[in-house]
Amino acid sequence: MDKFDVIIVGAGLAGLGAAYTLAGSGLDVLVLERGDYPGAKNVTGGRLYVNPVRDLFPGLFERAPLERFITHEGISLMAKGRSVTFRYSGNELRAEPHQSFSILRSKFDRWLAERVEEQGVAVLPKVRVEGLIKDKGAIRGVMAGGDDLRADVVIACDGALSLLSEKAGLRSPASPQSFALGVKEVITLDPGVINERFHLEGNEGAAYLYAGDVTQGKFGGGFLYTNKESLSLGVVIGIKDAMDPKLPVEVPVLLEAFKGRPEISPLIRGGNTTEYSAHIIPEGGFKSLANLCGNGILAAGDAAGLALNIGFTVRGMEYALASGYFAARAILNAKEVGNFSSETLGVYRKLLEESFVLQDLKNFQESLAVFGNPRLFAHYPEMIGNLLSEIYTIPAGPKERLYPTLRKHLTLGELWNIFVDLRDVMKI
Amino acid sequence: MSDIVDLKTKLGFDVFKPVGEPHIKIIRGMEKDPRLKPAIRACPAGLYSENEEGEVVLTIDGCLECGTCRLVCGTEVLDWNYPPGGTGVQYRFG
Numbered sequence: 001m002d003k004f005d006v007i008i009v010g011a012g013l014a015g016l017g018a019a020y021t022l023a024g025s026g027l028d029v030l031v032l033e034r035g036d037y038p039g040a041k042n043v044t045g046g047r048l049y050v051n052p053v054r055d056l057f058p059g060l061f062e063r064a065p066l067e068r069f070i071t072h073e074g075i076s077l078m079a080k081g082r083s084v085t086f087r088y089s090g091n092e093l094r095a096e097p098h099q100s101f102s103i104l105r106s107k108f109d110r111w112l113a114e115r116v117e118e119q120g121v122a123v124l125p126k127v128r129v130e131g132l133i134k135d136k137g138a139i140r141g142v143m144a145g146g147d148d149l150r151a152d153v154v155i156a157c158d159g160a161l162s163l164l165s166e167k168a169g170l171r172s173p174a175s176p177q178s179f180a181l182g183v184k185e186v187i188t189l190d191p192g193v194i195n196e197r198f199h200l201e202g203n204e205g206a207a208y209l210y211a212g213d214v215t216q217g218k219f220g221g222g223f224l225y226t227n228k229e230s231l232s233l234g235v236v237i238g239i240k241d242a243m244d245p246k247l248p249v250e251v252p253v254l255l256e257a258f259k260g261r262p263e264i265s266p267l268i269r270g271g272n273t274t275e276y277s278a279h280i281i282p283e284g285g286f287k288s289l290a291n292l293c294g295n296g297i298l299a300a301g302d303a304a305g306l307a308l309n310i311g312f313t314v315r316g317m318e319y320a321l322a323s324g325y326f327a328a329r330a331i332l333n334a335k336e337v338g339n340f341s342s343e344t345l346g347v348y349r350k351l352l353e354e355s356f357v358l359q360d361l362k363n364f365q366e367s368l369a370v371f372g373n374p375r376l377f378a379h380y381p382e383m384i385g386n387l388l389s390e391i392y393t394i395p396a397g398p399k400e401r402l403y404p405t406l407r408k409h410l411t412l413g414e415l416w417n418i419f420v421d422l423r424d425v426m427k428i
Numbered sequence: 429m430s431d432i433v434d435l436k437t438k439l440g441f442d443v444f445k446p447v448g449e450p451h452i453k454i455i456r457g458m459e460k461d462p463r464l465k466p467a468i469r470a471c472p473a474g475l476y477s478e479n480e481e482g483e484v485v486l487t488i489d490g491c492l493e494c495g496t497c498r499l500v501c502g503t504e505v506l507d508w509n510y511p512p513g514g515t516g517v518q519y520r521f522g
Contacts, residue, residue: 034510036445040518041493105522126514145513161495163510176499183472185438186521230521243466243500250469252435275521276438278472278494 004028006331007142007151009129009164011038012105013317014301015157016112016123017324018331020057023119025332030151031113031121032144034128039109041159043279045182045314046225046232047207049100052318052356056325062097065111067227068205069098072198076263078212078222079385083263094204102205102225102232103317104186129158132167138295138340139168153340154297155327157320160280162290162303170299171290176239178284180220180309183255184234186227187271194226197267203228214258216247217378219371222258223314224267231268233259236281236314281316282307286365292352293345298327308360310367310428319357326351366427375421383409435474439490443518450488451511452497458505459483466500492517 006022008015011033022029035041047070050061071093076085093099113123133141133148141150142164156164160179165171198206210222220237235255242251249257258264282288282305289305292298300306301320308315330348334340352358371377387409391402410418454464464484467476473490476497493516498508510516 034513036514036518039522041516043519043522106519107521109522128510128513161498173503174495174499179499181470181472181494181496239470239496239499242496243470245469247469250474251472252438252474273438273441275441275519276492277442277517277519277522278492278496280495280499 002150003141004030004149004151005335006030006153006155007032007149008155008157009142010157010159010301010303011035011113011123011125012042012109012157012159012301013112013320014303014324014327015155016109016116017057017321018155018157018300018328019116019121019123019324020060020112020119021325021328022331023116023121027331027335029121030149031116031123032127032129032142033113033123033125035125037110037125038113038123039106040125042105042109043182043184043277044103044105044317045184045223045234045236046102046104046227047100048103048317049315050097051099053321053325054097056322060115065107066101066103067225068102068200068203069093070100070102070207070225071204072200072206074206074208076208076210077381077384078210078214078261078263079382080213082385082389083210083212083261084381084384084388085263100207102207102227104227104230104232129164132164132297139297152296153331153334153345155324155331156297156299156303157301157324158303160282160302162299164297165290165299165303168294168297168299170292170294170297171305176243178282178288178305179239180236180281180283181239181242181251181278182234182236182281183251183276183278184232185255185259185273186230186232186275186277187268188230188274189268189271191229193270194229194231198226200226210258210263211377212381215241215254215377216249217374218247219377221377222264224264230274231271233264233268236309238283239280281309281314283309283368285368286358286361287368289361292349293330294342296340298330298345298348300324300327306357306361308364308367309371310364315360319360322355322357323352326355326357364428370424370428373421373424375417383414436490439473442490442492443520444490445515445518447488447511447515450486451509451516452486452488452491453507454484454486455505455507459485461505463501463505467497470496470500472496
């Protein structure tokens, strides 16, 4: 039986990022993917920030099949029956190189896998890895389709649920509080109609987030990204909330209610839903990171828990690409040294700590606790919505003066709460 | 699941390749275990339901392989695996 230098499990961004980095190094690398093709099992909400990873993959993103570059940002506080929206656009978002793009993973991952194969790395789809080969406390390969495939080192890039990290003892079985559930529809729409509806020129794109009543006041929210010829529309909510009988409706119902909101329905009118997808998202951040490596094994991307939800941005894909890159660097180093023990591979963690990946996760480690504050998603959208409703309403009789109107909503107690909550925000 | 969502229609937009033997099974004897109940609410494809005998029933067709049920129920009540390579949901957009 052949032996490989490196076996990568999962052709997502972490796996392909590692394979791309290892290509041309002379190492025998095999990528295994359980989908029909790379990307077949992969889902994103829809946006990749390129800046942090551009230099790790020189020239790659310029030719990649990304959707639209994001020039229009929006965040809406959704109350029952009303909403308040902030929009942002700036020249720096229109300038090249563009900082972020909407993305469809089945398209992108498939393309990236082709670039990896082009450089001599074998990417084998339709293969489910069933287990790990363990020998004297080290991982020596994987079992797939009844075969033993041996390797010096395995990279577990098998996604958020990562059964391999679990089997390797890198982490305990995943628990609901460290994950969110995302559901999404891809809605096809004529590009001209998209540009008109979202006030876009050419290949400009919009990214809108919606917090508050979308998740019935729970941490999470709705998102809408414009792709070239479609919209990605979905809802993200913590798994603990999704399973809680106190949430009045199920998650797919939240998505339907979101689509029916007057803020959303005119944006998707005339579009056809062409795909419905669901995925779990690691949300535990720094505090629930897996052990990143063991003897003969590394974990990267979602499999290592490398994702971050800080309310106004939800990020994971850059961490996946970068961790794949650094896993590859650690392996090249281990190959030189000639051993693949967890000590030697441990340079991986050091590389991540020196990079934006673990620095971001560390810097925002309190974000989950801060955003877990029920006032943020349940109370403030309603309070601000009601205040604005009153400001904009002209009654039949005389209109109340502005200051008393403000004071009615911003009572001393309310101002104190805002102060306390803002003080919490200082932690992130 | 409420009537306003026709999840069957939605799942009909997705491409599925036949799996054969179900890749997720309720472990025999556990059908009435309370640990299965959260999946009825949480499964985004609405594949879990409760029958008149109070047993939780899983219909595997339309599984999006998201992993939610493994998280909310655990592996003491579910025999959980991904479907064999090249089968199950195949996203065209993702």
